[in-house]
Amino acid sequence: MRKIVQIEDLIKKYFPNLKLSLQQINLFVDYFDLLTKWNKKINLTAIQDPSEMISKHLLDTLAVFNLIDRYKDNSIFNGKVIDFGSGAGIPGILLAISSPSLNLVSIDKSGKKIAFQQEVIRRLKLNNVKPLNERLEKLMDLPDYKNTFSLIITRAFDQIKQILYLGERFLDKSGKLILWKGQNWLQEYKQVDDKYKNTFDLVGDYRYHFEEYDRGGTLLLFRKK
Secondary structure (H helix, E strand, C coil), X not given: CHHHHHHHHHHHHHCCCCCCCHHHHHHHHHHHHHHHHHHCCCCCCCCCCHHHHHHHHHHHHHHHHHHHHHHCCCCCCCCEEEECCCCCCCCHHHHHHXXXXXXXXXXXXXXXXXXXXXXXXXXXXXXXXXXXXXXXXXXXXXXXXXXXXXXXXXXXCCCHHHHHHHHHHHEEEEEEEEEEECCCHHHHHCCCCHHHHHHEEEEEEEEEEECCCCEEEEEEEEEEC
16 A cells, blocks of 8 residues: 555656556556565666665656657657667556557567566566567567667667667657666767767757656657658
8 A cells, every 4th residue: 555655646746647547556566566576586676675666767767758748749659669678677567557558569688587577467467568588689670670660768778879770770760769868868979970860850858857866867759750
């Protein structure tokens, strides 16, 4: 019950336009319970405290809805979505709980992390997530993956230049990328080749800060030209 109240209070405070059902809140609780148990056996996240997992991982993930509100792009989750380097399913699985219509492919090269995601999907009965233990470089030229996705999401995965390189191969002709980055993201962006700056428009950056926890980050929204 305490976790339910904590999650409800955080969402009301930081995401007042996000309307989630009690069932979705309970799925968040179940997810973090599983994450806490598995994290004692395998390294899924450096964060050990369950409350800190909620405040960091969940708030970071849901910040994307404020980005969507800012750019008034309610269609951003339409079509096929891929999570690069999804780890324990953050942000992908948390977004799949938030948006049941999301059609997500969740990719990670760690078999143990994908095994955790598969257990989450089984226990939470999520039917909108397909976890896959594979390297992106092996998928990018396959017909089922090459230029077939409308959106890439990725958090704590790689440098911007590498993400844009991969993004060109996975996204369809008008696809978008949402990247979770720190406040010094501009230094990374300056290292991007002109080829990819000409391939992708940087639609905007959204800085967020959760004063209660004195932490935040930046969301970057790119669109393929």
